Amino acid sequence: MSEKMLEIDFDKAGGVVPAVTQDYRSGRVLMVAYMNREAFAETLKTGRACYFSRSRNKLWRKGEESGNFQTIREIRLDCDSDTILLRVDQHGDGAACHEGYESCFFRVLDRDGWVISEPRKVDPAKYGSSYGHPAKAGAK
Numbered sequence: 535m536s537e538k539m540l541e542i543d544f545d546k547a548g549g550v551v552p553a554v555t556q557d558y559r560s561g562r563v564l565m566v567a568y569m570n571r572e573a574f575a576e577t578l579k580t581g582r583a584c585y586f587s588r589s590r591n592k593l594w595r596k597g598e599e600s601g602n603f604q605t606i607r608e609i610r611l612d613c614d615s616d617t618i619l620l621r622v623d624q625h626g627d628g629a630a631c632h633e634g635y636e637s638c639f640f641r642v643l644d645r646d647g648w649v650i651s652e653p654r655k656v657d658p659a660k661y662g663s664s665y666g667h668p669a670k671a672g673a674k
Contacts, residue, residue: 543616553618558607564630565638581606600661602626629655
């Protein structure tokens with residue numbers, strides 16, 4: 535186990551830590567996911583974001599199916615050593631969100647409720663049923 539992993543408190547939340555992912559150039563928060571030791575080690579080894587999918591209970595290599603991968607520019611650790619900040623270059627069609635938006639934070643609360651604040655970059659049906667969306671005919 536590397537010194538880098540010993541500094542992260544994976545045990546506090548049952549083997550995973552939150553990973554906040556931010557666009558390196560703009561500073562915009564793209565998404566929040568989780569990493570376990572294995573996902574962190576793969577991220578360090580490959581230079582691409584790898585997360586741990588709690589719902590699928592397996593590694594989630596960002597962009598593996600969609601092509602919307604993230605290359606790591608910088609990794610930061612918070613003061614409690616239990617949250618990682620990934621500063622990345624987002625590749626693919628510009629959508630970090632599985633719903634086809636640039637960021638997972640595409641809703642803004644106004645007086646009447648949640649409002650979508652930006653256009654979709656891509657129709658999420660193109661990602662297929664593994665993303666929880668019905669696939670379009672002819673889509674991969």
